[in-house]
Amino acid sequence: xxxxxxxxxxxxxxxxxxxxxxxxxxxxxxxxxxxxxxxxxxxxxxxxxxxxxxxxxxxxxxxxxxxxxxxxxxxxxxxxxxxxxxxxxxxxxxxxxxxxxxxxxxxxxxxxxxxxxxxxxxxxxxxxxxxxxxxxxxxxxxxxxxxxxxxxxxxxxxxxxxxxxxxxxxxxxxxxxxxxxxxxxxxxxxxxxxxxxxxxxxxxxx
Numbered sequence: 001x002x003x004x005x006x007x008x009x010x011x012x013x014x015x016x017x018x019x020x021x022x023x024x025x026x027x028x029x030x031x032x033x034x035x036x037x038x039x040x041x042x043x044x045x046x047x048x049x050x051x052x053x054x055x056x057x058x059x060x061x062x063x064x065x066x067x068x069x070x071x072x073x074x075x076x077x078x079x080x081x082x083x084x085x086x087x088x089x090x091x092x093x094x095x096x097x098x099x100x101x102x103x104x105x106x107x108x109x110x111x112x113x114x115x116x117x118x119x120x121x122x123x124x125x126x127x128x129x130x131x132x133x134x135x136x137x138x139x140x141x142x143x144x145x146x147x148x149x150x151x152x153x154x155x156x157x158x159x160x161x162x163x164x165x166x167x168x169x170x171x172x173x174x175x176x177x178x179x180x181x182x183x184x185x186x187x188x189x190x191x192x193x194x195x196x197x198x199x200x201x202x203x204x205x206x
Contacts, residue, residue, distance in 0.1 A: 037062065040137050040144040040156045043164040051127045056118035060111035064157045064165035070173040071110035071117075077180035078104040081187045088191035088198075097187075104180075117173065 035042035043062040050058040060068065082105040085097045107113045118124050132148040144156040144164060156164040 037164065038162045040139065040146050040164045041134055043156060043166070044134060044146050044154060047127070047166060048131050051124060051131060054124065056124055057111040057115040059166075060114050061163065062165055063114065064167045064170055065159050067114075067165065067167070067170045067173050068110055070170070070177040071113040073177040074104050074173070074180045075107050075110060075113045077177070077184045079106075081105070081180070081184045084184075084187055084191045088194045090194065114169075114173075117169075117176070121172070123169065 035045060037043050037046055047059040047062050050056065060071075078101045082098050082101040085094055085101070089097065103116045104113050107116065130148070130150065130152045132150045132152070134146055135149045135151075136147045138145045138147075142158045144158070146154045146156065148154070155167045157167050159165045
């Protein structure tokens with residue numbers, strides 16, 4: 001009868017330890033050789049990684065400062081506007097508007113606002129289709145352009161902390177922040193009218 005050798009616990013432990021060391025060693029090597037995000041290439045590679053994992057919020061740090069500020073501005077205006085709607089608007093308009101503002105108004109951070117727009121506007125699909133290996137990088141002062149092997153050009157701007165931020169979405173999100181500001185003013189005026197009408201109606205009933 002064929003006897004199967006029994007593997008000792010010590011051998012198993014040594015094998016698992018060797019595997020773990022290999023994984024750690026590869027992680028350390030990858031980290032050490034990965035381009036710094038203080039370079040356009042390093043920022044681009046981190047954006048690629050986040051896009052491939054369907055995690056737009058994870059490359060928020062690699063957007064230019066104006067884009068980031070716009071996301072926070074959108075969140076703050078939408079939150080204040082939604083609260084005003086809930087406090088003063090009548091139904092069914094109250095529920096409709098509150099629901100439309102909810103994704104941005106309830107976002108915890110600017111990166112969550114960016115993720116909402118990235119998915120809503122199809123930016124992830126666009127990036128996933130166009131992203132490829134970097135072919136060249138041109139740096140001129142605080143601006144840089146990275147061209148991929150497919151010929152797509154990505155503009156970057158150096159942020160105050162030295163990280164390079166993609167400028168591709170700045171105009172759209174700054175415009176959205178301005179729209180959120182205008183909407184807030186319009187909602188405030190309408191809410192004030194509703195409040196006055198409600199007070200007048202209450203006074204008449206008395």
